[in-house]
Amino acid sequence: MFEKLKERWGVESNWSLTLILITFAVTGSLSAKVGGYLVKEMWGFSWENDPWYQYVPLRFITTFVFYQILLLIVGTCLGQFKFFWAFEKKMLSRFGIKFPDQSVATEKGGKKEEEK
Numbered sequence: 001m002f003e004k005l006k007e008r009w010g011v012e013s014n015w016s017l018t019l020i021l022i023t024f025a026v027t028g029s030l031s032a033k034v035g036g037y038l039v040k041e042m043w044g045f046s047w048e049n050d051p052w053y054q055y056v057p058l059r060f061i062t063t064f065v066f067y068q069i070l071l072l073i074v075g076t077c078l079g080q081f082k083f084f085w086a087f088e089k090k091m092l093s094r095f096g097i098k099f100p101d102q103s104v105a106t107e108k109g110g111k112k113e114e115e116k
Contacts, residue, residue, distance in 0.1 A: 009083065019078045027071045034070070035063030068092070 002017060011017050039045045039059050047055055068088060075084030089099055 011083070016080065016083075019080050020075075020083060023071065023075045023078055023080060023084065027067060027074050030074070031063050031067035031070050034066045035059055038062050038066075 002014070005011070006014075006017055009017075009020070011020065036059065039055070039062055043058075045055050045058055068091075071084055072081070072088060075081055093099070
């Protein structure tokens with residue numbers, strides 16, 4: 001299972017894979033805590049006092065936004081920024097959020113070519 005993940009994500013070492021999995025675990029828990037704190041303590045919404053159709057979308061959106069931010073922060077702290085920046089761009093592009101088109105230089109056949 002871990003070999004398939006390493007191959008799919010283009011990760012070379014077991015240590016890098018471990019750091020990536022730790023980042024996902026920490027980020028998920030932390031974003032849920034931060035999202036809950038913001039919604040309840042700062043904005044005053046709660047499951048008990050507000051209609052579910054207000055509370056649930058607000059909590060979901062807040063948690064999702066902070067997950068994206070915290071994924072980059074925690075990934076950077078664990079030395080995996082390059083992986084998580086590519087991961088973020090791919091995930092956000094699935095939601096229709098596009099990043100400016102940038103040329104990427106790659107080596108093919110001994111010379112560098114521009115890809116768009």
